Amino acid sequence: MNLSEIIDGLNDNQSQSVTLDNTQNALILAGAGSGKTRVLIHRIAYLVTQKNTPIDAILAVTFTNKAAKEMRERLELLLRRPIRSMWVGTFHGLAHRLLRAHPIEANLSTQFQILDQQDQFRIVKRLMKENQIDESKYPVRKIQWFINQQKDEGIRPSDIDAGYNYFVKQSVRVFELYEAHCQANELIDFAELLVRSYTLLKNNAELLAHYQNRFEHILVDEFQDTNTIQYKWIKLLTSGGNKVFCVGDDDQSIYGWRGAKIENIQKLESDFHPIQTIRLEQNYRSTGNILAASNALIANNANRMGKSLWTNSGNGDLIDIYEARTETDEADFVVSTIQKRINDGTLPSECAILYRSNAQSRGFEERLIKYNIPYLIYGGLRFFERAEIKDALCYLRLIESSADNVAFERVVNFPTRGIGNATIEKIREFSRENHTSLFQASIALTPSLPTRAANALTGFTQLIEQMSDEAKHLDLNEKVAYLIKESGLINHYSNDKTDKAGSKKENLEELIAAAKQYIHEPDSDMNEVVGFISLASLDSSGDTNAPVNQNVQLMTIHSAKGLEFPQVFLTGMEEDLFPSRQSKDEPHLMDEERRLCYVGMTRAMKKLSLSFAVKRFLHGQSLYAFPSRFLNEIPSEYTNSVKQKFGATLQNYQEDDIFNQDIEPEGQGQLKVGVGVKHAKFGFGTVLNFEGDGDSARIQIKFKAVGTKWLIASYANLEFV
DNA sequence: ACAATAGGGATTTTT
DNA sequence: TCCCTATTGT
Numbered sequence: 001m002n003l004s005e006i007i008d009g010l011n012d013n014q015s016q017s018v019t020l021d022n023t024q025n026a027l028i029l030a031g032a033g034s035g036k037t038r039v040l041i042h043r044i045a046y047l048v049t050q051k052n053t054p055i056d057a058i059l060a061v062t063f064t065n066k067a068a069k070e071m072r073e074r075l076e077l078l079l080r081r082p083i084r085s086m087w088v089g090t091f092h093g094l095a096h097r098l099l100r101a102h103p104i105e106a107n108l109s110t111q112f113q114i115l116d117q118q119d120q121f122r123i124v125k126r127l128m129k130e131n132q133i134d135e136s137k138y139p140v141r142k143i144q145w146f147i148n149q150q151k152d153e154g155i156r157p158s159d160i161d162a163g164y165n166y167f168v169k170q171s172v173r174v175f176e177l178y179e180a181h182c183q184a185n186e187l188i189d190f191a192e193l194l195v196r197s198y199t200l201l202k203n204n205a206e207l208l209a210h211y212q213n214r215f216e217h218i219l220v221d222e223f224q225d226t227n228t229i230q231y232k233w234i235k236l237l238t239s240g241g242n243k244v245f246c247v248g249d250d251d252q253s254i255y256g257w258r259g260a261k262i263e264n265i266q267k268l269e270s271d272f273h274p275i276q277t278i279r280l281e282q283n284y285r286s287t288g289n290i291l292a293a294s295n296a297l298i299a300n301n302a303n304r305m306g307k308s309l310w311t312n313s314g315n316g317d318l319i320d321i322y323e324a325r326t327e328t329d330e331a332d333f334v335v336s337t338i339q340k341r342i343n344d345g346t347l348p349s350e351c352a353i354l355y356r357s358n359a360q361s362r363g364f365e366e367r368l369i370k371y372n373i374p375y376l377i378y379g380g381l382r383f384f385e386r387a388e389i390k391d392a393l394c395y396l397r398l399i400e401s402s403a404d405n406v407a408f409e410r411v412v413n414f415p416t417r418g419i420g421n422a423t424i425e426k427i428r429e430f431s432r433e434n435h436t437s438l439f440q441a442s443i444a445l446t447p448s449l450p451t452r453a454a455n456a457l458t459g460f461t462q463l464i465e466q467m468s469d470e471a472k473h474l475d476l477n478e479k480v481a482y483l484i485k486e487s488g489l490i491n492h493y494s495n496d497k498t499d500k501a502g503s504k505k506e507n508l509e510e511l512i513a514a515a516k517q518y519i520h521e522p523d524s525d526m527n528e529v530v531g532f533i534s535l536a537s538l539d540s541s542g543d544t545n546a547p548v549n550q551n552v553q554l555m556t557i558h559s560a561k562g563l564e565f566p567q568v569f570l571t572g573m574e575e576d577l578f579p580s581r582q583s584k585d586e587p588h589l590m591d592e593e594r595r596l597c598y599v600g601m602t603r604a605m606k607k608l609s610l611s612f613a614v615k616r617f618l619h620g621q622s623l624y625a626f627p628s629r630f631l632n633e634i635p636s637e638y639t640n641s642v643k644q645k646f647g648a649t650l651q652n653y654q655e656d657d658i659f660n661q662d663i664e665p666e667g668q669g670q671l672k673v674g675v676g677v678k679h680a681k682f683g684f685g686t687v688l689n690f691e692g693d694g695d696s697a698r699i700q701i702k703f704k705a706v707g708t709k710w711l712i713a714s715y716a717n718l719e720f721v
Numbered sequence: 722a723c724a725a726t727a728g729g730g731a732t733t734t735t736t
Numbered sequence: 737t738c739c740c741t742a743t744t745g746t
Contacts (some may be wrong), residue, residue, distance in 0.1 A: 064735045092736045117734085139730090190736050225735075257733065357732050359738085379734090416722065538736060558733050580732055596733080619731060620737040 001049040006042050017278045018042045022051045025275035027268050028247045031309045032602035033285030036247050043245055045078050047217055055086040057216040062090055063225055065539045091230050092190055093538055095197035100526055106200040111401050112186040114537040119406055120189050127177045138170050146171040151191030152259030154229040185405050194229045201236055212240030223248030227259040244272055250305045251298050254596045283309040285564050287316025290608050293638040298598045300633050301591045318640035320609035327363050330613045334569045335367035348374055352553045352565035354600050356578040361554050378555035382540040388504040389511055393536055395483045399468035400529045403437035415492035418456035476528055477516035484508050557600040568604035573612040574625035597630045678719040
């Protein structure tokens, strides 16, 4: 492969980045839409083909599995060869790989399991209960948060001086209990993966030297999102003269609240001196107006590394700003605009509705249903986080290792088999006192239990033993299928009346398919079952059920990072909502809000529209709000105030006014404008208008969930409320 | 064991 | 308002 194949089609700065001498450290400050992934991939191709770097000598780190997968695929395409043995992955995935390769040196057994957020929450909660720590004074979520924050910094309980802060004191206490519990049960949470693998290398000169020798080049994507321990991890690995190639954008650092340190990218230049810094400022995504507006906005931040995007693709349209009266009006504006554009030939999938918090999605969803536009809301539970999937995986874990206490706790009485809380508490106590697994404790305890509990428990332990025997020689996917059936899970979900769509059953089927697929792409040298279970913990993107891409996309701005859409609606631009109230008092938090706004705006390729509501219904009450300060920071030469009202909108103002008045109905069952009604299918609504009376009356009702409808009284079967 | 009910809390969530 | 949890009653 010759050089021109690698640098063809790159601009000057991109090509300079790709062909930097292989003896140099590099920092590529890559603005939004400037082709950073491309540079990263071509850089690797350059090293491999022009500098004869073995693919084994390259370590490429990303933040998401999706990014890792994309990088691997695009690289294989460019190089026209498989690159199996190259280490490409997320920080957590690579750390996990290290720990699986050297468990003993990391003070672990080969049986260790990964704890996800939910598991972690449960454990912290139980430890607090067992130690009589008042949950109402010290919310589990806050304590869990505290623990993770410390770990992200690489801090252990013994490093913390709580002083007189009682909350910190209690948190540290739980932190200690939690650490002891995890060590005793071979449990590794997400942050622990990083800390553990860091100390593994730090304390083991031989191993460190081995990996330092191996990885000549370490490439890191999204460097602005690294946290303290990740930074230290990279620093440690590169202390043997290895070269780093970091790509990132300080203006897009939006995960500070999760421990990401924007300072990390800022101190690269001094910490990894000498290092060559190159800026990629030519943007291939957005129009000139969108970029100029975004540049003007982000210029309000302090301590930037400095960068200004430009494009040669023309100014494009002005940015629309819409002042809505209420959040309903805002939703109506956005959705009716989308409808108009669809009528003009836009695809629904070209439009994205972005918001600061998930709660805002509702109003848009209701309107989209009303307009009959297909949509897709991102967020919520991921595939491997779904209850039914975790249940199935816990059975898999139990037959793999009966000592897996987390799995035991989850499924010992699910589907319910008559093992109550009292019994489980006895098992826990026995296992604590005798240092055995919950499973062993169950067997030992059975004779001393009341007959009913004993029988139920025997049923469970025998089920597990029998299943692990039977499944021993099955393929992974057959194993999963067998477990789901034999454990009674499938049966349970088949009879589940709340699961009308049968999606839980479908998800379980999907899990079998995922297992089958995994057989063909195993993760390195790990045991198949262990690898699959770990994948389920570490890969949240694995929603294989992703619908066809013909939908308007709704998501938080955070989840939109890295994506682009022809048409973007950035909504809820109000003080206290965006920027969030919680960020108001701290300048550095406010700067992050502004970066978030910058990220949101720069997602747009052709059209950007910003909207805010004067009055918003939130948390059960109507609040008046001021327009977001970010709107004022965008020069008016790039914007256009949308004055034009849509036909439906004016009408909705009136409806909303009626809706928001608390009119007392005069006597039950009387048909009257303003009266609240309930419909079996459409839910609650308010009477807007009616014609005739009695059973033949036609009634116009504005339903909260499905909008306005005319109904015939005799068919509607309305209940007056 | 499960359903009904009451109370509390409510950003963002790559792993 | 909605959602999740803990408690209570059957």
